[in-house]
Amino acid sequence: MRSLISAALLVLFIPVQQLTAQESSGMDGNPAVSAAGFEEALFDAPTLIEILKNEEAVGIRFYNVLVPPGNATGSAMAVGIRADGSELNSGKAYGLSLGFVDGKITMDKLRSRPAGKACEAMQQSGHASYSGSFTRTDMEALLELEGCEAIRATPDVTEGKETTMLITAMKIIGAKAEPLGSDPKFVRLCGHPCPSVCGPDKNYVYRFKQ
Numbered sequence: 001m002r003s004l005i006s007a008a009l010l011v012l013f014i015p016v017q018q019l020t021a022q023e024s025s026g027m028d029g030n031p032a033v034s035a036a037g038f039e040e041a042l043f044d045a046p047t048l049i050e051i052l053k054n055e056e057a058v059g060i061r062f063y064n065v066l067v068p069p070g071n072a073t074g075s076a077m078a079v080g081i082r083a084d085g086s087e088l089n090s091g092k093a094y095g096l097s098l099g100f101v102d103g104k105i106t107m108d109k110l111r112s113r114p115a116g117k118a119c120e121a122m123q124q125s126g127h128a129s130y131s132g133s134f135t136r137t138d139m140e141a142l143l144e145l146e147g148c149e150a151i152r153a154t155p156d157v158t159e160g161k162e163t164t165m166l167i168t169a170m171k172i173i174g175a176k177a178e179p180l181g182s183d184p185k186f187v188r189l190c191g192h193p194c195p196s197v198c199g200p201d202k203n204y205v206y207r208f209k210q
Contacts, residue, residue: 036064036155036163037127038074041097042170042177043151044105045143051080051088051095052136052143058083061133062153062165062190063206065096065118066125074122075099076153076165077115081133085199089115094205097153103175105150112205119206129206132165132190142169142188150177156189164193 041062051060057080066074077096080088087093092109096118099106110118123129132153142151148169156166169186170177180186194204201207 035128036074036130037066037122037125038064038076038155041076041153042099042105043078043095043097043153044107045149045151047095047107048078048139048151049143051078052139054080054088056080056082057088057136059133059135060139061087061131062167063115063119063131064122064127064129064155065115066122066127067096067118068121074125074127077110077118078153079115079205081203085133085203087203087205089205100175100177105172105177116206128163130163130193130195131204132193134165134167134188134190138167138188142167142186145169145180145186147171147180152177152179158189158191158193158196160196162193162196164190166190 048060051057059081060078061081062076062078064074065077066072075097077094079094082088089112092111094110094112094115096108096110096115097105098108119129142148149172150170152168152170154166154168156164158164166187166189169180171180194207198204198207
């Protein structure tokens with residue numbers, strides 16, 4: 001029943017209705033990718049599953065962020081989103097990927113203000129600040145794959161050459177994450193990143209400013 005309700009809500013609200021994932025462009029050499037300010041960010045499966053336990057969450061939004069000085073190379077953070085595109089931002093709602101620490105994927109949790117500052121720091125470093133959102137259906141399709149222990153977020157580009165997010169189902173081998181496979185079922189590409197397709201400013205912890 002919850003999935004039927006979510007499907008109905010997606011039709012009503014354009015910001016989430018436009019989250020349909022596309023196939024990866026595979027254009028790793030495109031300047032838009034290097035402009036993202038990070039190479040990859042790993043999110044352990046339990047962290048993302050916990051976000052989706054909130055019945056209001058119809059998807060997850062990923063931001064590229066910079067949290068100096070310890071994370072000077074950039075990373076990404078994740079937050080649940082409602083059907084109207086607004087974020088479920090109560091408390092420490094933003095999950096920040098710190099990568100592998102002492103042999104395991106480590107996360108930090110941020111409140112709205114430091115989360116917004118992390119996005120602003122990325123833009124001030126000379127990189128584009130952007131976000132890519134994925135529906136609950138797409139997230140669960142990856143998380144429920146046999147052997148999926150983590151999701152990797154990486155920069156990619158849309159067919160229109162816009163910087164976006166690509167997410168990949170991963171397995172953990174020792175202190176290393178590897179893709180579950182090369183089949184398209186293991187990946188999702190956000191076809192409508194923000195900026196380009198954005199809802200009201202209030203729906204985002206930070207909106208890219210020219």
